[in-house]
Amino acid sequence: xxxxxxxxITDVTLRDGMHAVRHQFSVEDAKAIASALDKTGVAxxxxxxxxxxxxxxxxxxxxxxxxxxxxxxxxxxxxxxQVVALLLPGIGTLEDLKRAVDLGIRGVRVATHSTExxxxxxxMEEARKxxxxxxxxxxxxxxxxxxxxxxxxxxxxxYGAHCVYIxxxxxxxxxxxxxxxxxxxxxxxxxxxxxxxxxxxxxxxxVANSIAAVEEGAYRIDASLAGxxxxxxxxxxxxxVAACEKYGIETGVDLYAAMDxxxxxxRPRMARPVLTDRTALTLGYAGVYSSFLLHSExxxxxxxxxxxxxxxxxxxxxxxxxxxxxxxxxxxxxxxGREANADGPxxxxxxG
Amino acid sequence: xxKLSAAIVGSGNIGTDLxxxxxxxxxxxxxxxxxxxxxxxxxRRAREMGLETSADGLKAVLEQGVRPDIVFDATSAKAxxxxxxxxxxxxxxxxxxxPAARGPYVIAAVNLEEHLDSPxxxxxxxxxxxxxxMVYAVSRVVGVxxxxxxxxxxxxxxxxxxxxxxxxxxxxxxRALEAIGGAKRGKAIIILNPAEPPILMRDTIYCxxxxxxxxxxxxxxxxxxxxxRHVQTFxxxxxxxxxxxxxxxxxxxxxxxxxLGDYLPVYAGNLDIMTAAAVKFGEExxxxxxxxxxxxxxx
Numbered sequence: 252x253x254x255x256x257x258x259x260i261t262d263v264t265l266r267d268g269m270h271a272v273r274h275q276f277s278v279e280d281a282k283a284i285a286s287a288l289d290k291t292g293v294a295x296x297x298x299x300x301x302x303x304x305x306x307x308x309x310x311x312x313x314x315x316x317x318x319x320x321x322x323x324x325x326x327x328x329x330x331x332x333q334v335v336a337l338l339l340p341g342i343g344t345l346e347d348l349k350r351a352v353d354l355g356i357r358g359v360r361v362a363t364h365s366t367e368x369x370x371x372x373x374x375m376e377e378a379r380k381x382x383x384x385x386x387x388x389x390x391x392x393x394x395x396x397x398x399x400x401x402x403x404x405x406x407x408x409x410y411g412a413h414c415v416y417i418x419x420x421x422x423x424x425x426x427x428x429x430x431x432x433x434x435x436x437x438x439x440x441x442x443x444x445x446x447x448x449x450x451x452x453x454x455x456x457x458v459a460n461s462i463a464a465v466e467e468g469a470y471r472i473d474a475s476l477a478g479x480x481x482x483x484x485x486x487x488x489x490x491x492v493a494a495c496e497k498y499g500i501e502t503g504v505d506l507y508a509a510m511d512x513x514x515x516x517x518r519p520r521m522a523r524p525v526l527t528d529r530t531a532l533t534l535g536y537a538g539v540y541s542s543f544l545l546h547s548e549x550x551x552x553x554x555x556x557x558x559x560x561x562x563x564x565x566x567x568x569x570x571x572x573x574x575x576x577x578x579x580x581x582x583x584x585x586x587x588g589r590e591a592n593a594d595g596p597x598x599x600x601x602x603g
Numbered sequence: 604x605x606k607l608s609a610a611i612v613g614s615g616n617i618g619t620d621l622x623x624x625x626x627x628x629x630x631x632x633x634x635x636x637x638x639x640x641x642x643x644x645x646x647r648r649a650r651e652m653g654l655e656t657s658a659d660g661l662k663a664v665l666e667q668g669v670r671p672d673i674v675f676d677a678t679s680a681k682a683x684x685x686x687x688x689x690x691x692x693x694x695x696x697x698x699x700x701x702p703a704a705r706g707p708y709v710i711a712a713v714n715l716e717e718h719l720d721s722p723x724x725x726x727x728x729x730x731x732x733x734x735x736x737m738v739y740a741v742s743r744v745v746g747v748x749x750x751x752x753x754x755x756x757x758x759x760x761x762x763x764x765x766x767x768x769x770x771x772x773x774x775x776x777x778r779a780l781e782a783i784g785g786a787k788r789g790k791a792i793i794i795l796n797p798a799e800p801p802i803l804m805r806d807t808i809y810c811x812x813x814x815x816x817x818x819x820x821x822x823x824x825x826x827x828x829x830x831x832r833h834v835q836t837f838x839x840x841x842x843x844x845x846x847x848x849x850x851x852x853x854x855x856x857x858x859x860x861x862x863l864g865d866y867l868p869v870y871a872g873n874l875d876i877m878t879a880a881a882v883k884f885g886e887e888x889x890x891x892x893x894x895x896x897x898x899x900x901x902x
Contacts, residue, residue: 310792366797367797
């Protein structure tokens with residue numbers, strides 16, 4: 252059959268998928284998954300802590316393996332695909348990036364909140380000088396108006412990004428919004444700067460959103476085996492590839508190899524099934540960062556409150572990616588009630 | 604008593620907030636404001652307040668023979684590397700508010716008097732001024748094998764200097780958690796939040812303690828409370844969001860900093876704690892310098 256579109260897929264199982272296993276993939280897991288992915292023909296494989304290079308922390312959870320061992324193992328295993336890493340300025344640094352380049356990564360995706368592109372300038376410019384493939388990642392794009400997203404994407408392009416992504420970190424976007432935001436970027440960016448889209452399945456539309464993005468000119472799409480990722484997971488690679496085949500989108504990925512990798516390699520390694528349960532669904536509904544899922548469940552248990560109450564409150568406060576510490580504070584407030592403010596020496600009133 | 608004369612280099616958010624605070628100081632008189640943009644709001648305000656201003660940068664001003672007693676540098680880490688050299692050659696006391704860290708770290712609540720004889724001191728970062736005292740409050744009771752802080756500030760309070768210095772911020776803060784906070788290993792994270800209305804600066808401080816007996820925990824709690832009261836003596840808007848939470852050997856402390864609203868509104872507690880710390884050091888230095896001078900006179 253003849254294809255109507257040609258795209259490139261970046262697999263995020265070994266990065267976003269880390270959120271779903273509390274960053275506990277071992278070197279052996281990494282090698283097995285990387286090897287299976289390499290056979291699918293996927294263009295790029297992202298590997299790092301879920302919160303990017305330098306993400307191993309109390310705030311986000313410590314990784315099982317050191318970055319050197321984990322990223323190094325993936326780089327050594329992969330032969331066909333390009334290995335890339337995520338970097339969030341404010342968490343990871345240029346030094347972390349240089350170490351990852353020494354381990355063998357060939358691209359970096361520099362992520363900021365969707366209104367804060369200018370904190371990525373130094374990292375992108377340096378990455379470009381190092382000869383890396385450079386991607387700008389506008390997180391929580393659902394919170395930001397299209398015009399502003401365009402401005403921020405242009406900034407990233409000016410720092411040297413080869414591609415700028417609309418990132419639906421909260422899985423809160425529906426197809427119309429994806430179309431509007433992706434097409435606006437496509438129109439505004441120079442022709443030699445690609446547009447990408449990263450979905451989460453919290454509202455059950457990751458595949459549909461990704462296809463809508465392709466129709467509006469997105470060239471790079473993120474997916475993960477069996478959807479392994481934060482919240483209700485990402486766009487499942489094997490499902491997306493099958494849908495693309497039927498739709499006339501050329502992905503370069505071998506469908507059966509992707510199915511086998513998802514079924515035989517990733518599913519047995521899941522700490523829990525990736526599904527749209529009430530917590531994951533609330534993330535999408537309230538517009539909250541998908542990585543908050545397991546942290547919120549833990550806090551809900553610790554303080555004896557409903558996890559949905561925590562998430563809805565976090566959504567109201569317009570908390571952004573990386574603010575996992577707010578989960579405990581909000582759970583604490585809900586558990587202790589606002590009246591604690593009146594008689595204690597400690598103020599619980601939030602003004603944000 | 605004659606006040607020390609001061610110059611502020613950098614007419615952005617931090618420099619301008621500092622200017623307003625120094626205007627109130629009984630020890631220091633801000634006389635010069637030096638920027639690079641003649642149209643900047645900071646330079647305009649300085650002119651209105653009667654300061655001599657220049658938009659030609661520090662080098663040009665020093666070449667004209669201007670010699671203040673003390674220079675506060677609120678530019679960027681990269682610029683301060685140049686400025687540090689110029690000031691050293693001119694024999695002028697430098698207080699560095701960038702994360703360049705050419706001189707020893709000063710955390711106002713912890714080691715204010717330690718480096719009064721150092722010609723260049725570094726005020727670490729706003730996150731450092733807010734969180735190192737908490738780590739120190741824990742480590743003076745019990746060994747801290749790892750300290751991690753997460754500083755969240757309102758996007759509006761982060762000017763271009765701060766934004767260009769994100770790596771320096773995390774690295775300098777982490778080192779100060781170790782060197783001044785007393786943690787064996789430190790890590791710092793910074794997050795910008797664009798919510799409207801802007802959020803107050805908030806910081807979470809995690810410490811992994813070498814002993815978590817209930818006697819130790821009680822002492823840690825008391826030490827934290829004492830430290831909060833101490834910081835409040837010069838940053839009145841510094842407070843705990845909630846009680847510290849203990850989990851195994853981990854203690855998690857959550858604070859927020861409400862600013863005085865001198866330049867930017869009260870949400871910019873990060874400006875406030877940084878500039879208040881710099882003023883505090885400047886005044887301590889002024890006192891010290893006068894003591895030294897009178898001791899020499901007496902001799």
